[in-house]
Amino acid sequence: MFRVFLRTSRRLARWQSAITPSICRSWDIKLKSYQIHSVTNRMYSAQNIQPDLDPVVFEKVCNETLESLYEYFEELIDQSSNLKGADVTFSDGVLTVALGPNYGTYVINRQTPNKQIWLSSPTSGPKRYDLILDNGGYWIYKHDGVTLHKLLQQEISKISSNADFKTCTHALV
Template identity: 45%
Template sequence: MSRAIVTKVARATLRSLQGTSRNTRITSTPFAAAALLPRATVPRFYSTAGPNGNMITPDKQPVQPKEEAAPTVVRAATELTDDEYHKLADQYMDRLVTHLEELQDEREDIDVEYSAGVLTVSFDDGIGTYVINKQPPNKQIWLSSPKSGPKRYDYVALGDGQNEKEGTAKGEWVYLRDNSTINQLFRDELQIDLSMPVGHYGEEEA
C-alpha cells in the first residue's frame, strides 16, 4: 500500500472517530494514525546488527573482526668481548672458507680466495664477486653482494645466558635490518646451502 493511500485511510479514520465521539481528543500525528491502521500497514524497523552484535554487510554476511597480527621478533646483537668476537668470527669464517673451497672443487664456475682475513667468491657466469671480511672495531662480519649490496652482520645468540653464546652452533650472524643471516643470503641468491655439513659435496658425487 502506498504512502498516499495510507495517509488518506488514516485521515478518514480520524474523521469517523471524531464524528462518533466528540469528547475524545485524538492527536493527528503519524504515530497515532499508524496505530489505527491494520497491522500489515504499520512500517517495521530492522536492526543492522547480527545475532552476535556483528555488523551485517549488504549481502547479509556478518563482518568478522580482524585478527591481530603476530608480533615481530626483534633481535639484538649479543655483547661480546674482543676475544669472544674473534673466536666466533674466526670459527665462522674458517667453516665458510672450507665449505666454499669444497664447492669450488665440484664446480668450475666458482673461484674462492681467502687472504689477510678477506674472503672473495667469484662466479664466472656473470653473477659477480662476493666479498666477506671481519670488522673487529664493530665486532661484525661485513659482506658485499653484487645482487643486494653491502650488509653488516652482528652475532646474535639463540639462547639466554653468557654460557650459551659459546660456539657458532648456538648463535648466528644476523643482518639486523631484516633479521636475515649470511646463510640465508647464500641460499636465496646463489642456491648454496651453507648449513650442509662439510664433505657433503664429495659424498654426493660418490
Template identity: 60%
Template structure:
C-alpha cells in the same frame, strides 16, 4: 671463577659478574655483547667454515668458469667470474661480519642467537648466501650446517 661481562637490556648497558658458563648461554641468546676474544674466535670459525665449503663448491661442474675462493687476514673473496664477486670480512671494531654481494649489495651482520643476523631483515648470513648461490648454481645449497650457520632458537 666469575668474570665481568657487559650485558645489554632494554634500559641500556650494565656490567655484571657471572660464571663463564652463564656467559656462553647469554651469548647464544644474543643478550651479551661479544668480548674481543670471543668475537675473533667466532668470526674466524665462521669464515674458515665458509671458505672450506666454498672451496668444494667451486670444484663442481655447475660452477661458473674462472671461479676462485681466497681467504686471507679475515677477508673471504668468492670470485664467480662474469657472475660477480662476493666479499665477506670481519670488522673487529664493530664486532660484525660485513658482506658484499653482486646481487643484494652490502650488508652488516651482528652475532645474535648463535648466528650472524642482518638486523634490517632478520635473515642470517648463511641463509642469504645459500639462497643467492642456489640461484647461480641452479641447485639447492644449504649452509646451515656450517659453523654458526643456524640459530640456537
C-alpha cells in the same frame, strides 16, 4: 624580488624535507590533494644487539665462520660445472669469492671494531651482520632479520643447485 622568492622557496623545501612525517604534494589534473607519509619503524633495532660481547669470543666465532665458508665455497666450486673459472681466497679476515663475470664477486670480511661481519654481494649489495650467541652463534642482518647463511643460501642456490649452507659452522638457515 623573484630571487628572494626562490631563496625562500628553497629554504622551505629543505625544511619540509627534514621533518617527519613529511607532507608530499601530488597534483591531479583538476584536483590538488595532499598525502601524509610517515617513516616506518624497523623490525630490528639499529643499536648494537650485544654490546658487551667479549672480543675473544667474537674473534673465535668470526674466524670459525669465515674459515667454514672458505672451505664450503672451495667444495662448491669444485662440484659445480658452471663455476669452473671461479676462485676463492681467504686472507687477513677477508674472504673473496670470485664466481666469474656472469655471477660477480662476493666479499665477506671481519669488522673487529664493530664486532660485525660485512658482506658485499653482487645481488643484494652491502650488508652488516651482528653476532647472536643463541643456538651456538649465528650472524643476523638487523634491518630485515635474515641470517648470513640464509642469504647466501638464497643467492648461491640460484647459481649452483647443490648449494647447502646448513653444513657450515655457525649457520642458521
